[in-house]
Amino acid sequence: MTEPVSPPSPDPVPPAPAPVPVAAAAPLLPARWIATAAAVLAALATAAGVLAWNTQQRVKALETELVKRQQDAGAEAAEARVAARSAQDVARDAAAKLAVLEARVAESTIQRGQLEDLIQSLARSRDENVLADVENAIRVAMQQTAITGSAEPLVATLKQADERLARYKEPRLERVRRALAQDLDRARSVGGADLALLAIRLDEAIRTVDELPLLSAVDHRRSAARPAATAAPAPASGASSAEAAASGLPWGERWKLVAGTIWQEVRELVRVTRIEHPEAMLVAPEQTWFLRENLKLRLLNARLALLSRQFDTAQSDLRDALSALDRYFDPQSRRVAATLELVRQVQSQARVATVPRPDATLAAIATVAAGR
Structure with missing residues (x-):
């Protein structure tokens, strides 16, 4: 601090200035600098406080903004998850609808193919329809022949096909009729x-x-019948020998007759039979x-x-x-x-009968159909 300077006196003659001590005037200049520095420091401290307060307010505002944005981001994430789920559901529904549409398209394609086949079959000529029917009938007959092992289904079908083609006066069908005749002869030659x-x-x-x-019962009956058949003439032979003895035959003849009778009886006691199968x-x-x-x-x-x-x-x-x-x-x-x-x-x-295939007829039908 500096001391106050008194005002000049009103005296006309100015008094002589008092001598200033050199030691008291020297610290006056540093005191001013100290005051200035203090004022500057105070201003700086005030500015730093204001700046710190302002910075703190900004940080608080930033924190508030960050929290708000974080809350908004969480809400947006939840909304995004909900939207993703709904998008998945929509995609699943779209996939199901697409599968249904593909099935309908495939069905429509099949129906279109069937319709085209029907239109083509309707657009065929009479001869082509007849050849197609004959070929289908022959193939069905071949399947029946393979199942039954008999040539009758194939023979009947070939005969009907020949009779049907005979009603059409078409030169192009004569080749098929000749092939039918050949296959019919081959099928008839097979004895089923x-x-x-x-x-x-x-x-x-x-x-x-x-x-x-x-055989055993017949042999027993024959064995039982033979003694009965031979027992009947025994009394007759005995009677004849007695009659011979009584008739006064010579002794030699009489002995031969008795020996023959005894040998006949012995032969009836022993009988030999040939048996092919002993069991x-x-x-x-x-x-x-x-x-x-x-x-x-x-x-x-x-x-x-x-x-x-x-x-x-x-x-x-x-x-x-x-x-x-x-x-x-x-x-x-x-x-x-x-x-x-x-x-x-x-x-x-x-016996298993091998029925020949009507390859000549099928080849003739394919040739005529390809030449249209």
């Missing part, structure tokens, strides 16, 4: 098995099995029922195999049935011979 007739023959053979005489003579009476039933089952299995067109199985069963008939039944009986003949006929006719 008549399964219905073979089944009837097997039924007849099965029906007569119970009436067929067994046939060992069949017990209670086993004959099983033997006949087994033979019936063999014939029934052969019949079922024929109806199902398993000719190898049928041939095996028929061979077993023929072997049983030859081994256990009397071959001299007419019924056994008739049954054997029936079974042999079935065995000879139960």
Whole structure:
């Protein structure tokens, strides 16, 4: 601080100035600088405080703005998730609708193809329609022939096709008719098995099995009949020898007659019979029922195999049935011979018939159809 300077006196003669001490005037200049510096520092401190307060207010405003923006970003993210979910649902619905549309387009394409085929079939000429019908009928007949193993379906179809083409006076169809004639002759030359007739023959053979005489039973009856047949002439021979003895024949003749009678009796005691199958003579009476039933089952299995067109199985069963008939039944009986003949006929006719394919007719139809 500086001291106040007193005003000049009103005296006319100015007094002599008092001498200023050099030591008191020297610290006056630093005091002013200190005051100035203090004022500057105070101003700077005030400015720094104001600036700090302003900065703090700005930071608070920024924090408030940041929190607000963060809240807005969270709300927008939630809205975005909701929008994404709804977009997924819309995309799923669109995919489902697209699949339905594709199915409808495919259905429309199929219907269009069918419609085009129908239009093309309607636009064909009469000859082309006839050839197409004949070809389809022949192919169906080929399938039936392959299933049944008989040439009758193919023969009937080829005959109907020939009769149908004969009603059209078209030169271009003559080639097809010639091919039909060739295939018809080839199909007729194949001898197919008549399964219905073979089944009837097997039924007849099965029906007569119970009436067929067994070889063992026939031999027993013959053995019982021979003593009865030879016992009747014995008294006659005895009577004749007695009559011869009584008639006064010579002793030599009389001895020959007696020896012949004794030899005849000895021959009746011992009998030798040739047996082809010894096991046939060992069949017990209670086993004959099983033997006949087994033979019936063999014939029934052969019949079922024929109806199902398993000719190898049928041939095996028929061979077993023929072997049983030859081994256990009397071959001299007419019924056994008739049954054997029936079974042999079935065995000879139960064969797989290879029906030729009508390739000539199909090739002719393809050639005529391609030349339109």
